[in-house]
Amino acid sequence: MSVSAPSRPAARTVRRPLVEERPLRHPDLTSPQVMTRRGWWLVVLNFLFPGSAQAVAGNRRLAKIGLGATLAMWALIALAVVSAMLWRQALVAFATNWFVLLAAQVLLIGYAILWVVLTIDTLRLVTLVRTGRIARFGIAVTAIVLMVVSGGTAAYASTVAGSTRDALGAIFGASGPSVPPSDGYYNILLLGADSAKGRDHMLFDSISVVSVNADTGAVTITGIPRDMRNVPFSEGPMQDLYPNGHEGHSDAYCGWDNKINQLNTEVGQCMDGEAMYPDAAANGSTPGIEATKDAAEGVLGIEIPYYVFIDMDGFAALIDALGGVDITVDERLPTGAIHQNADGSLSGVKGWIEVGEQHMDGDTAQWYARSRYTTSDWSRMQRQRQLQQAILAQFTPANVLTRFQSIAAAGTEIVNTDIPQDLIPYLSELALKAKEQKVTTIELVYESAGGIGVDPDDPDFDFIHSYLDGVLHPPTPTATPEG
Template sequence: MSVASPPRLSAAPRAPKIVEERLLRYPDTASRAMMSRRGWWLVLLNFLVPGSAQSLAGNRRLGRFALGATILMWVLLGLALLVALLSPTAGLSIVTGAWLPDWLAALRPAPLLLIQVVLVAYGLLWIVLAVDTLRLVRLVRTGAAERFGIALLAVALTVASAGSAAYAASAVGTARDTIGAIFQSTGPVVQPSDGYYNILLLGADSGAGRDSMRFDSISVVSVDAATGATTITGIPRDMPHFPFSEGPMQDAYPNGHEGHSDPNCGWGSGINQLRTEVEVCQDGASLYPDAAANGSEPAIEATKDAAEGILGIDIPYYVFIDMHGFASLVDALGGVDITVEKRLPKGGGPSYEGQPVDEWATGWIEAGPQHMNGDTAQWYARSRYTTDDFDRMERQRILQQAMLAQFTPQTVLTRFQDVAAAGADIVKTDLPQSLIPFLADLALKAKELPVKTIELTPDGGIDEFDPDYPYIQELVRTALHPPTPTPEG
């Protein structure tokens, strides 16, 4: 007698697949409408959350890896924005390696290099995911019209995403190269002198119409170490019989500079003759043996000593701008806005005494408000044959202030590559990389404050042939450290 088999229990009904499995992972490939809708979603998901398309419809291992990378990038970006808002100086110190001691200076480019590698790697991952997403879409199964649109959208979003990562990586590389080209990797960090960082700003022009390179633009930029307030003191290039601060040039000229006895070493006693004198007629390397090792030159160090003696302040650093390439920096900034007070000629000047201006001028800078390109701005700073050196000094200071105003975060970000490339070509300095974060913080503060100027010209009460140097030093001290008002006024 056979025993009846127990009735087979019917299997519990399976839960319906969730929408993402039916539509994305297990679509009805025969439905062109469904496949088209699925294609749009996969492409958009891959752009918005890289790795999500693979997690939902493809290789989940690749998807998990990409999602992890995406989340990591979001976290790093969030941290970077948080640091930029709360402590930009600290953030800049981290990415530039300024926090590393000098004996590890070779590693200072490493943080920016690491950022560049991460951006390149993420950009490549985005491209891999985009190609894989198009494979998952199965374009041949989508509608005829949608097929072209989905492919075009995928390409456009890939170019936008991977291209953005590539541009960011390129900008980071440019920043790293520019920092290395302009600033010194090592060097002493000098503390503020009487609350100020004083920097000698030199401009030399060896362009067309010049027979040599001399320091034709000499200024000292004094930046308040606490507030960023900036004062620019212009020194006339022909200022005579000036004293030197303590050093080898003071030993050679204890009673003030009188000029070299050899006429081939420059003419007169003007400060802009120092470059020729020190480089041609004196052994500059023995006068300033540490200059080259500190990113400077003997002629620059001699000019520093002269500026210190004239103004009575310590000047530890310099910035040199080659005016021959200055136009490229102005063009990189998108031009500069200046109101011209007097019509100025372009050109190298007359070929013989008394030659009419219209015969040698190659063009004119008209009076009135102007948006100048690099060539016009350069001639605005150089032009002197219908005016005088004091007027040119004032124009150079106006141009400096206009360019400082032009250095907005928006301008620098949108034109970063051009600005950095131009700066690396024309700027040289002995400022150490370890000072970059602090100086950048001061620059941001200075943007909010007016720039004061001191012109050592006859209009300012300075005798151009016999300057009163104690009076000049008192003038500078009063400008940098104005007396505190008393309650009585």
């Protein structure tokens, strides 16, 4: 009978203490040093990867929500960065869509609330009473500061999305259909006037046409004197009414004459403008503006489908929202509610804009654009064009981002346009290209006044057409054969 060897007891697996294996979830509660170190880790993890603190030390269901939202946020940011580099127009199209902006606003508010919830839960997991006495205050303050940074950023971004949606709705609420560029250009009529309370009419103080090259973004601004007479009209109701141009027309009752800036009063108040331009209101325009468009087309010989109107009464607010503008002043100009007396002296002068480099606030810039008693109308046109370019220069991404709320609020108060919202992405792309190039300006006035040699009282429109065409479509240089 064989005797079997005694069996050995099975080897027992030695497990390490759970406290050492998972120190963040099961720490040594009796060690202030361990709890302090753990507390700092949890706070940092909560900031860098919201939800990760809960994943390693707390409620895993809350962790899934936090980490899922974090991953989705980083994915959207990455997609936005890639789109900005490769599909900029598509990004702008999404960023200016009212539904996308509404969804972004809701999501950002949700992120802000989630960060608050996760931070409060993280502080609960830290167990401050178990940390070192000095560290308790530091951990708590750091967690709150990081919560304000993250949640506050999301909350601010949410308000920006809401302001963008409101501003786009207010400015582009009613706009006409998109049209392709005309001869390679998007031409936009830029109008400036003072519609202050108490005025029963409005004459355009500033009339210019911005021509944007549809390929390169190059910008040409053509200034039309507000006192230009005898203007022709492009095909339409005004040409039917005045086939030979606005020659010699005047009306004492309505207070207009044949100057181009009088068209808004003539058509808007003293004619049946709605019958003449029945689609104007539906497209976000007015009969007076449409008549002025027809006149500008006749003057320049180009198609002008869109307009932008800037209310000079609120002009200062936009400049202040941008942080002011930098202007090189060539002649000393008065400011204030100025009146020219019979002897030629001025009363009501509040101050003077001195010659040289000036950083102007909104009020000063407004007087700089309006001042005319010590200079000519042609000089004022040049200053207005100079101010337009200075404002465009202030629309840098950093400036717009930091001052967006005030810029948007000012813009909705003073800007009207019939540019369709679906053109914004394309025009935004061209605007970025335009900032890299010098703006070309053309003034339809005397050469002595800085113009191209046009008499506003008796303009040669054929010459204007030919000159502008040469600027917008310069001849292509031909290669000379090598000899």
